[in-house]
Amino acid sequence: MSSSVARLKHRWSRDRTAPVLRPVAGVDVTVIIPAYNEAASVVDTIKSLQGQTMPPAAIIVVDDCSTDGTGDVARVLGVVVVRPPTNTGSKAGAQNFGLRYVRTPLTVAVDADTILARDALESLLPAFHDPGVAAACGFVLPQRVRSVWERGRYIEYLFAFTYYKRLQEYYGKPLISSGCFSMYRTDILRAHNGWSNRTLAEDVDLTWSLYQAGHAVRFVPEAVCYPIEPRTLTLMGTQLRRWSHGFVQNVRLHWRGLLAVPYLRSAVAVAFWDATIAATVYLVLLPVLALLLARPWILIGYVIDAPAVIVPVLAGAARRREIRRAIASIPAFFVLRTVNAVFFLRAVCAELLLGRSLRVYEKGH
């Protein structure tokens, strides 16, 4: 047992007898930060958590056998650092390791490259006044918006969290409780054995499992978090590869159970259809038809839905007073969407047609 674990156990044992000695005087929430070589970003994450309007009772950094001193950097900031004996091999593995040390009714998962708005935790808490709610997630926006890929992601998030996710919330079925920042009821999380590493998208897996068990998931747009998004095509490719394979793996794993969940089954079906058939149309059919029929106006299909993207994006950006940044980033979205289509199509082919399931968890940045 590492010294960190021993220290943590010591703290918790004191906790039970003397509440005044709790690690952090805060709400009954423990934050788990899985971290593998995140020394450069974990400091900001921890500071944003310590600066919350309602700080958590405990912050646990799971140093997943980093080699860049992540654990040491975190320890300096006064949080609990635990380290598994060997690298767990996935974010889910690290989070589950951290879950063993949670003693509060609520658990928050935050990525080590994600910072939270000051009131993010406070904003999420009211969702749990409803006893049926098992998980809640917030609004996600990139921390940095500089490169084409970050700009594309910025528009994608603005669009999805302003429009799609709010609609899903209205119908009571947010598609995914985002892995970078979500809050869970600890007992229900444990009942589901934490985060599963049977797929590469543990957040999708957990969210859909919760729905199938009859629990509710909420999306709280006021709770904002800012992850660092991939800044290069290589890093973006790694992340998209993981996400696309993870999504397909989850559809294959959960399709039968999802059929019993109204609205969600429709949302997943159209998402899966778009990821496969629409991607094929987008990448293959449009250019082929334009060439074969000598009808260049067919290529208008690439941008004809631009208003469907621009309207929600501007609505979201206006609220944040980021109109200029949004307008400047919109072209990057169409680039990212094309790349996204390639990766989803490859994932579908690999997972469903060729039987080559991706199992190795690769960090996206």
Add this chain to the structure above:
Amino acid sequence: MAAGLPGTGIGGMFYLISALATPLREGYLRLRGRKSRGWRLVVALTAIAGSILAGLWATSWLLGLALSASRRLLPAATTPHPGNLLPAVALLISVGTLAGVLLGVEVLRLWVRRRPHPEATIDEYKSRRAVAAGERRSRILPFVLGAVVAAYARPAAAQGATHATSHLGRADSAYTAGDARAAAQEYAAVLAADPWNSHATYRLAQLHRHDPRLALRLFRRYVALEPSDPWGYMAAAEVLARTGRYGEALRYYDDALRLAPGERDAVVGRARTLARARRTGAAIVVYERWLASHPTDAEVKRELAAAQVAAAPAITPLVGGSHDSDGNTTLRLGGAAELAAPGPVRVGVRATREQVGDGVTHVGLDELALRAAARPSGALQIEAEGGATRVDAVGGAGVTITPTGQLRARWRDPMGGPAVDLRARRNVIDASPLLATNRVVRTEIGAIIEVPVASGLKLRGIGRTAALSSAFDVNHRTTFAGVAALAVTPSVEVSGQVHEIRYSRPSSAGYFAPRLIQIAQVASYIELETARSFVLAFDLGAGVQRVAQQGAALGPWRRALRLYSLVAVPLAPGRELRFELDGDDSGVATESATTAQWRYVSMQLSLRVALP
């Protein structure tokens, strides 16, 4: 993670429709007093959806302008102007594909769904009870938690036996006081702490009678927990009968009667189920046996009389007529006769004489048809009719006899799931002397598919194709329609409808056959029934339509109105007077129309008399 391709594909259409449906859903939730997310979010989402629609329209318009300009500038280098083709095709493909995918999901759901074991017996329930108490707890616990508790209960982990007892007391108090909502919450909390509490299970099922799926699960659960209590079987049977699963309901009643022979509710409930299943002969036998030993049971006497009336032969004289804006008038006299029907099949005959005139010409039509209606199960109804229509000699044409008939099959998931209505028919179009003189005959097949997408919200797809043959030509008419219907209450439905009708060619046979008709309507269906079986039904539609003549572009939008009303008045046991009124101010929707401004009204009065 953002799954799919945000903005493009059918996902964009799905969320656009979802957003546009939020005001309907919100209104429904408010009306039903259910928890809602609030109008603020609805307004925001609807505004986004409206802006997207406006943006898409503006983009299409600008693209059209740009393409027109490019054609003028570079006539040789550019392809023909696609006009409205691109957005129209994109819209049609998106909506059609979305409907197909959603329908596919629903079909898959039905296919995958595990059906309850139809041959469940008391012994099996005993073994289930043993199972319930033992090794298979893990299967039933998620069922209880998943189906019931999640929506209402306190966190399961925070509950204990003491909590269950206190909740049970509060629940019973609320139940006795008539506070159904509080009682349901408390009973659910009891089950969260103690999933094996049969009393809470039974009470919660009673409180969820309006949701037959949930009520049935809970009653089945109760039967598994208390297999020696006949009331559990009766309650489950009542829900099954209400949802049209008569065979299974009768088996549950049989189980109840084995445990409690002679129990009135089981005997009478079984008889009612037989009557509902149209096995009226068997129902009458059960009622009569009961009355032989309980001759003063007034309620059973009434139900026996109703069953005898339903099984008795009947005659239905009728008189009706119609008038349209061209001055065409019809007068119809006739009637129908039905043979006695102790089983689920009813056979009859219908004969009418109709006189059609326009002030100058008059044509007579006689129609004779054999009819049969069957209900093989609670979910399936089949109606068949076959006969002939004789049209009098008029002008240069002699007397003709045309075979006519129809076949219709309707299936509806008894638990409120999807429904399918298939119909094929052949009949003479007789709204004007010209149509009758030209021997216009319609041969049509069509289907209506209804899929529930959310609580109270259903999508309907309608497709029909008809061949219209006359002395001059053969024309084809194709109809596609989409309907989003919201059940505001069990007897009130509001809907938004879009219809598109196409004729393959113009016709001189006497009906209006434009190239394309588009109709967008908001409609409401209201059906009220009193305790004395007085029925009042209205189907009202108001909207707009536009017409494209053959070889021409679409014209301007103009109003489209329609009304159908039914009043059924029970005069005495076995005698019912029915009045139907049908009006149309969107005449292009029917083959009888002669112009785009055609208006039409028809009425029919009939009296059904069951013979002793």
